[in-house]
Amino acid sequence: MHVSELQQALRDFSAEREWQRFNTPRNLALALVGEVGEVAELLQWLTEEEAAAVATAADGEAARLRERAGEEVSDVLAYLLLLADSLGVDVERAFTAKLAANAEKYPVHLARGSAAKHTEL
Amino acid sequence: MHVSELQQALRDFSAEREWQRFNTPRNLALALVGEVGEVAELLQWLTEEEAAAVATAADGEAARLRERAGEEVSDVLAYLLLLADSLGVDVERAFTAKLAANAEKYPVHLARGSAAKHTEL
Amino acid sequence: MHVSELQQALRDFSAEREWQRFNTPRNLALALVGEVGEVAELLQWLTEEEAAAVATAADGEAARLRERAGEEVSDVLAYLLLLADSLGVDVERAFTAKLAANAEKYPVHLARGSAAKHTEL
Amino acid sequence: MHVSELQQALRDFSAEREWQRFNTPRNLALALVGEVGEVAELLQWLTEEEAAAVATAADGEAARLRERAGEEVSDVLAYLLLLADSLGVDVERAFTAKLAANAEKYPVHLARGSAAKHTEL
Secondary structure, eight states, X not given: OBHHHHHHHHHHHHHHTTOGGGOOHHHHHHHHXXXXXXXXXXXXXXXXXXXXXXXXXXXXXXXXXXXXXHHHHHXXXXXXXXXXXXXXXXXXXXXXXXXXHHHHHSOHHHHTTOTTTTTOO | OBHHHHXXXXXXXXXXXXXXXXXXXHXXXXXXHHHHHHHHHHHTXXXXXXXXXXXXXXXXXXXXXXXXXXXXXXXXXXXXXXXXXXXXXXXXXXXXHHHHHHHHHSOHHHHTTOTTTTTOO | OBHHHHHHHHHHHHHHTTOGGGOOHHHHHHHHHHHHHHHHHHHTTOOHHHHHHTTTOOSHHHHHHHHHHHHHHHHHHHXXXXXXXXXXXXXXXXXXXXXXXXXXXXXXXXXTTOTTTTTOO | OBHHHHHHHHHHHHHHTTOGGGOOXXXXXXXXXXXXXXXXXXXXXXXXXXXXXXXXXOSHHHHHHHHHHHHHHHHHHHHHHHHHHHTTOXXXXXXXXXXXXXXXXXXXXXXXXXXXXXXXX
């Protein structure tokens, strides 16, 4: 799916419920924080090994965590896209520009394998 | 752009710099929080009116804020997509499923215009 | 109560339950984020006027919000103090030093009433 | 220091600069998120071992991180206490009540050493 399709689905969802007036930048920023908090809660008591296993483990606990992670990631994404809308941000354009800026900021030959360089993205 | 293209661009970016080993769920969750913090900082002292004007205002201050908002939204999106990868989450599938679940949870005829119903998404 | 009494109460609480091994910096940082998310959720759909009324309004809804705000603030405070412990931070000393540094950074005669200067604290 | 002394110092700091009108619940919640983001940034690329070493290690890097952690914890604490003020929350009373509620929720004989029980505080 295109990012713009996701955004349109969210706009339609809000419009059908007449919720557009709630979609202000500060409301959505706080809602975004609420959902990021739920992502953090999922991971807060996991060891690094347990967290790494979520992606692939076949046992029920990992599958349940993967399912919940999908829900929380979706909630964060939804509020992030609505927030971008509320601030007049063209997500695809901004994303492409930021990635290009980061490629310049962290040249491959200098950044390779270095945690020190890996301060962003 | 497809969501999967954004994800591929991020994977390539990390791979070129040999940064994949930093992309663990808990590292990325904390990095996500750092970027959400920057979104919050942009909006923290704005009035509701000032925040609403960011999307459309033609003056320099609003344009500068819109630009910075685009950068911060992009950083949040980048870490969110990398986090999804690290947790084995299929973003498009999860997003579609969550939106369908929310449509059922908030039926149009009950939710219309109601802040009380608008507790999520 | 002294800050150190709050900290001791938290240490005792953890020790009695043999939870000290969970109190690592990154676990506690993620737990802090989870609780901050709950604070954000409380406020996300409130207008500025509704939020301002929470502190003093006598009606049931405001009293209920004040009660919940007290719980969430307490949770944030608890994880923050445990996090400080886990990082070897002396909270009182650090707080006093930071306030002094901010007093120097924002001199009264320059900062007075200015949103622009009010970027921190 | 008493928690109330910290709060009074913050109130005085704001009053001297005529910043009280900025200290609304939603402004302060967003500012709190900004500072929590800086705490997260400090820890985002550290291994568990590196993070554990911050508290006690004598080398320069750990000392520098401890210093910065102290600053960020102080900023979070400052905004948290101002937020409590703005919401009419009595921090000491709320904290004591929440700790008592948690003691009841997680009885020592059931919670001992169990990550599963350690879902909050």
